Amino acid sequence: MAYTALYRVYRPQSFRDVVGQTHVTTTLRNALREGRLSHAYLFNGPRGTGKTSAAKIMAKAVNCEQPQDGEPCNQCATCRAISDGSVTDVLEIDAASNRGVEEIRDIRDKVRFAPSDVRYKVYIIDEVHMLTTEAFNALLKTLEEPPPHVIFILATTEPHKLPATIISRCQRFDFHRIALQEMVVHLKQICQEQQVEVEDQALHLVAKLAEGGMRDALSLLDQAISFSGNQVTLRDLVLITGTVSQTYFSLLAKQIAEQDIGGLLEQFHQVMVQGKDPEQFLQDLLYYYRDMLLFKTAPNLQEIVERTLIDEQFAGVASLYSLPVLYQVIEALNQALSQLKWSSQARVLVEMTLVKLCELGRSREQTPVAENTGQNVAELVKKIQILEERVNQLLQGRVTVAAATQVEETRAPQTQRRAPMGSGGSGRSSLNKVRETAQSANRALTQQLIGNWSQILAEVKKVKIQFQAWLINGQPVAASDRAVVVAFTSPIHCEKTMEPELRGIVERVIQATTGKELQFFSVMEEDWKEIEAQSSQPGEQSSEADADPFVSEALKLVGEQLLEIKE
Template sequence: MAYTALYRVWRPQTFGDIVGQAHVTRALRNAVREGRLSHAYLFNGPRGTGKTSAAKIMAKAVNCQQPVEGEPCNRCKSCEAISSGLVTDVLEIDAASNRGVEEIRDIRERVKFAPSDVSYKVYIIDEVHMLTTEAFNALLKTLEEPPPHVLFILATTEPHKLPATIISRCQRFDFHRIPLGEIVGRLRQICEAQQVEAEDQALQLVAKVAEGGMRDALSLLDQAISFGGGAVKAADILQITGAVSQTYFSTLAKFIIEGNVTAVMEQFDQIMVQGKDPEQFLHDFLYYYRDMLLLKTAPRLQEIVERTLIDEEFAQVAERYELPVLYPVIESLNQSLSQLKWSTYARVLTELTLVKLCQIAGSGASGTQAEAAPARATSAEDLVRLEQRIRSLEEKLARGVQQNVTGARPQEEGRPPARRQAASAAGRPMVQIGKLREIARQVDVALTQRVRGMWGQILAELKKVKIQHHAWLVSGQPAAASSEVMVVTFKSSIHCEKTMEPELKGIVERIIREVCGTPLQLLSVMEEQWQEAEAASAGKQDTGKQEDPFIAEALKLVGEELLEVKD
């Protein structure tokens, strides 16, 4: 005979066999015993927690010829026929593959007829959330007023996808994740019945990986029995699932708190050679520190025992970690897990994370308050020195501004101080007015119009590269373009300064070259500065023919920045 999987062999046959769902089985058993049956039930909860098994047991219980305290006897003709799947009046439907309105209409036609073999027709619709909207509408009236000989049991893992009108017509039972201790007890019972030797730690690992699902636990146990040749060992479970042992994590955590990067990297390389997945490694390591945090903050919390084996080694490692160190360690691991989904180099990112953890834990670890005191004193001294440096810089900055305003620098004695002070007070970037005037005189009108027409495309390409860069440039307006320079004006000095940083400026210039086909340098200026340059350039062009030759010669010698003409 063909081999039958454990989760099928050990499928619950009575309400008492269902593990971890006493709040559901008690209500269903009492309803059967007292004859208070509803016409429709909704079983929802995580996968592998007993929803479909409970539905089949319910179908047997309501049709059992000799029920015992609401439980099916599993010996009468009805129970045996239903268990064998030979009763046509008990129908299990997979809504994932029968989700259309035609299938539901077929059910509506069948429910009119009385059952032929048993007392109740029972329709078990699994994964009911997969039905279409039209199918739900077709089912609605039947659920509201079904014939007295029909029982509907709907099962789903996603009840939020069901229409409220469907849920309101059913008695709803929420199946919970099965506690780790109950899964381990059930696995031990099965191993004894199967005459399989199993280590306690191995069963703990199986239950942990199952994450509250009995079916997943039985499937993994079945695989472990085959792998171990009839024995279940912790090392085999670790090899099958790709997980890392708790002893390894304890050793790694010791090296991290000591700041020993070399030992940490050697330990990590060992598991990489074994073919472990970096993402799974970070996930398990995060839970290791999470359990350590709960052990230190809530030592009596039962949930800790369900995640990590609280042995002497784990407790000793936990004593070396202070809470202010655990918080950034857990946050760093969580951030790395988020980044790992978008990273091509998973191992490099994991190694970087471990080095950061060594720095975080190594710098934050302190055994006694006496050791911590010098660190605090040093921090206070550093703070005082930093305040003194800031005060000194403020004084120098104030003296420099005063010199600029009063014209103390000899080369700027001829400049009007009022305009320089106003520009500095506004906090806007200073661009040489002479350079702007020169660009204003060389504006290429046709090129300017072409750049303005392609400005939206330039911004769109920049957004593809990095959305933050797009946010800085989008408030600018292309004012003019010459053969070498494109001028973009801003009303905000912050955006103007940011767009002239080398990284962003280089990316924009590359995109301009690709979109416009012309290599142009980006020049970000304040809007009023460009308006002044345009006005000055226009005025100079109008009076250029009457320009004094002495002024022209002076311009060649010193430039416009240091020249002021008075009538």
């Protein structure tokens, strides 16, 4: 008789045999026991986690002649026939090779006929996300209101590719990756039944490489048994899978911490001689340091056990690393993995990365963090003392003109935020420029700009359409021989147009259109009306002190005798 692969021999035949999916099997057993069956189910999750096996168990359970607490008996003729695949009413369809609308229409036409051998017709559609859009549309109505004797079970690894209309018509069950400990226990039972001796570390490596899929784990175990016979060791498993042992990584990490570049490169050379893949080597080293980081920050976290065996050697190497160095090591390895995909010299890049990891610890020794922190604190304390002295001088009435100017410069950003115009060049100086433009406005030039404004907008649009969108809210209101003022009704547009890049483009376009080199200023419409009124009535114009609140504040503090205002 031909040899049967382990993953086929140990395929689950009942819900209790499904490993690591208790949340799914319990719900299905309760539904079967209480007779609360749905017409459609959606099983989704990573490969090898039991989706198709659970679907076949479900098909047996709904048709079993002697069900036992929601489980199929696997003894009656119906259960045996479904297990053998000889029941025509239980169909397993691979959507990857039967993805067209014609295949789904054929299912839709046959669904109406009653089952011939069993109680329910069960359609198991594997990899259902591979169906075409037309096939999904053909399945939609049948999936929503199938005949009472039909059950659909859809299985997929990529549920996000399914239309929402399909998902909403199914009971959805999410299959999880199988935990490493559960997988190891199950593999041990299989090894005992097969009378094979396997080292615990080898089983942990099999479970780690399977990444939560039991089918992948059984395939790797089958391959290891074929290579080693009845005694499987970690050395054999490392040899056939191309991975590197944890002991080796512990040696590398110790050499990196001790900055032993020569020994480190020699160990890496031995790995390359054995034909290991540089990218896989870097990935495994990254996971090793990731486990070390978790071990140091959260030693009780269960997830640590799922990657690395925590032993005395690992704990001893972890004590050689501080958290800042670990962060830098993981970041350097991650960057190297990203660069490796585009590099034609993978080995050289890995060697350079290993040398860089050794240099990380050395550079940190040369520039201690505490020393840099102390220097920064000293500089901050010195600056605070200078500021305190200046504040005391101001409060005592001994402020000088230079001190007043420094106060004004310090508070300039607040003035810009409160100013009614844009932040890029706004403030008291910009307001003064707007007032000067209003007082010396050239009526003919203003009318020329108003008439050419649409042309100016069109030219700005050629440079960048977003800039034209910010300007379209404004309208020229005054122009002199030196500047032009544009009034806006929206504060956002007004503020945005005073940014240096946009302002420079507008000034160049205006110069090209009018032949005059004019500065561009934006102002809110209500502010412009106030400035225009003041310009038309010079006698009632407010004083400089009233126009600027900071000058008024300085006058209150030091008096007019000690304060000199300069433009």
